Amino acid sequence: MKIKRWISLIFIIFVVIAVVLWSNKKQDSIYNTLKKIVNDFNANPNYKPQTLLLTTETTIPILGDELTILPPTEKSQITVSRQPTLPLKKRTLCTGHGSKLVGPLFVDTSPVGMEELEQSIENVDSINKGGWFQPVHCKAKRKVAVIIPFRKRASQLTVFLRHMHPLLMRQELTYRIIVVEQLDDDAFNRATLFNAGFVEAMKMFDFDCVIFHDVDLIPEDDHNYYGCPTSPRHMSAAVDKFDYKMLYETLFGGVSAFLTEHFKKINGFSNLFFGWGGEDDDLYKRIIAKGYKLSRPSMEHGRYKMLKENHFQSSDKNPNRVKLLESSVERMPTDGLSSLKYELSAIDELPLVTFVRVKISPSMYALVG
Numbered sequence: 001m002k003i004k005r006w007i008s009l010i011f012i013i014f015v016v017i018a019v020v021l022w023s024n025k026k027q028d029s030i031y032n033t034l035k036k037i038v039n040d041f042n043a044n045p046n047y048k049p050q051t052l053l054l055t056t057e058t059t060i061p062i063l064g065d066e067l068t069i070l071p072p073t074e075k076s077q078i079t080v081s082r083q084p085t086l087p088l089k090k091r092t093l094c095t096g097h098g099s100k101l102v103g104p105l106f107v108d109t110s111p112v113g114m115e116e117l118e119q120s121i122e123n124v125d126s127i128n129k130g131g132w133f134q135p136v137h138c139k140a141k142r143k144v145a146v147i148i149p150f151r152k153r154a155s156q157l158t159v160f161l162r163h164m165h166p167l168l169m170r171q172e173l174t175y176r177i178i179v180v181e182q183l184d185d186d187a188f189n190r191a192t193l194f195n196a197g198f199v200e201a202m203k204m205f206d207f208d209c210v211i212f213h214d215v216d217l218i219p220e221d222d223h224n225y226y227g228c229p230t231s232p233r234h235m236s237a238a239v240d241k242f243d244y245k246m247l248y249e250t251l252f253g254g255v256s257a258f259l260t261e262h263f264k265k266i267n268g269f270s271n272l273f274f275g276w277g278g279e280d281d282d283l284y285k286r287i288i289a290k291g292y293k294l295s296r297p298s299m300e301h302g303r304y305k306m307l308k309e310n311h312f313q314s315s316d317k318n319p320n321r322v323k324l325l326e327s328s329v330e331r332m333p334t335d336g337l338s339s340l341k342y343e344l345s346a347i348d349e350l351p352l353v354t355f356v357r358v359k360i361s362p363s364m365y366a367l368v369g
Contacts, residue, residue, distance in 0.1 A: 094138035094172035097225040101170055105163075107218045107305045112158045118351045122166045130349035131161070132176035132205075133169055140174040142227040145207040147197035148215050149190045150181045156215050156307045161352050167222045175226070176205065178354045179215075183345055186361040187318075191269035191279035193358070196342045198268060200356045202260075210263055211235070212256045219255075220303040226257065232287050233257040233295045237302030244303055252287070252294065253280035254304065266290050267336030270324070274362050278321030285328035341365065 118124070127133055134140060146164070150157065157179065168175050180197035182188060194212045201207055209228035217236050224235060236254035238244035266286040273279040287294060296302060318324075324331075343359040 091137070091139040094135055094140050096141070097223065097227070098171035098173075101222045103223060104221050105167070105219070107163060107220060109159055109218075109305075109307060109309065111155055111309070112162060114154070114158055114350070114352075117158050117162055121162055121352065123169060124351075126169065127165060127352060129351055130176060130204075131165075131178075131351075131353035132174075133165070134174040135169075135172045138172060140172055142173055142209040143205065143207045144168070144173050144175040144209045144211060144226055144228070145198070145201040145205075146175060146177045146211045146213055146226070147194055147201060148177070148179045148213050149188075149193035149197070150179045150215060151188055153215050155309065157353070159307060160215050160218065163218050165352065167219065168226060170222055171226055173227055176201070176207075176354060177352070178204075178356060180356045180358060182360060183357055184359045184361060187274040187316075188276070189271070189274045189360055191273050191283075192271045192340065192342065192360050195268045195271065195337055195340045196344075196358050196360070197356055198263065199337070199340065200344070200347065204354075208260050210258050210260060212258070214254055216307040217254050217304045218307065220305055221301045223301045224297045224303075228257045228259050229295055230259070231293050231295050232262055233297075235297065235302060236304045237296045238299045239304045239306055241306045244299065250281070250284050250294075252284040256280075256283070262290075262292060264337065266292075267332055267338055268340070270328070270331060270335050271339060271341070271365055272324055272331075272335060273318055273321060275316055275318030275321075277317050278325060281325055282328045285325070286332050289329045289332060339365070 112120075121127070146168070148157075148160070161177065164177065178197050178201055180193040180200075182193055198210060201210070209226075211226055211228075214236075217239065219235075226235075233256065234252050234254075235257055237246065239254065266283075266289075269279055270282045273282065284294070341360070341364040345357040345359060346355070348355040348357065
């Protein structure tokens, strides 16, 4: 009888050990799965898994809530919870243009590598994968996509990111920085890159404000609000290259801001401006034709520094630009977002920015001769 009891006891101990070992392996797997959930949350603001477990420890900001993940101190235990620091519906709106603005800014143009910047940028822990941010303690008035046309300007981009992330955070905006890179060697088409960035941004999040921004223009005052007023806005009113003076009254180049609905109503940019120049003047004509009034910040607040280092000129002047501008209003219904063509090669979410990599060429469009 005692032998049977010993055999039973040994069998029970064996089963318990097996269960513990299996549980340890499973919990490691659960932990790795939960870490993936964290990464998925940070990569995509719209990702919302239905089930998460309990408890708290280390918090990671996720679109205004916090996903709390506790690495297991015991192999038999792993707990995760989603805990709102303050539910979005209960938060008050953030202040008009930000609560921690400093006014005139020093623009640091010293070179910095992307990897170094990812470790050293101010408030790096608040920036989510893909270069997006949302205030934690108040509800942002605007959800902003900052869209940058790009080719061979890597050193300027890192200077831009180092300056812009802290500025946009101080303005208490929900935002994402999106770089649209033209991969082919055809003439650069800044306007089509903006259109492609707009379309891809709307797939990522329900942005209600879009900033079209050249990478070599850096704002010199954080009172220049990036939250989009109620009419299209020319942000870069005073650029150092031009002695902080307006070149002409209808200028709309450099940095511009649109409510999403307004940009759709003008059918976006024209897609026909391959090469340098003309697309901004075409855009201005569309704005006026739709009855919108152009606005600008004051010359004091709308100051920008143009980066001159590593200023790669990607294209010659567009030889068709003058003739195209003669038909801007007539082309508006059929040339723009409605006729957009591009080949999407990749979307890469880096720690500080989202890259949308595309191919576009004149052969995709029937150009005006």
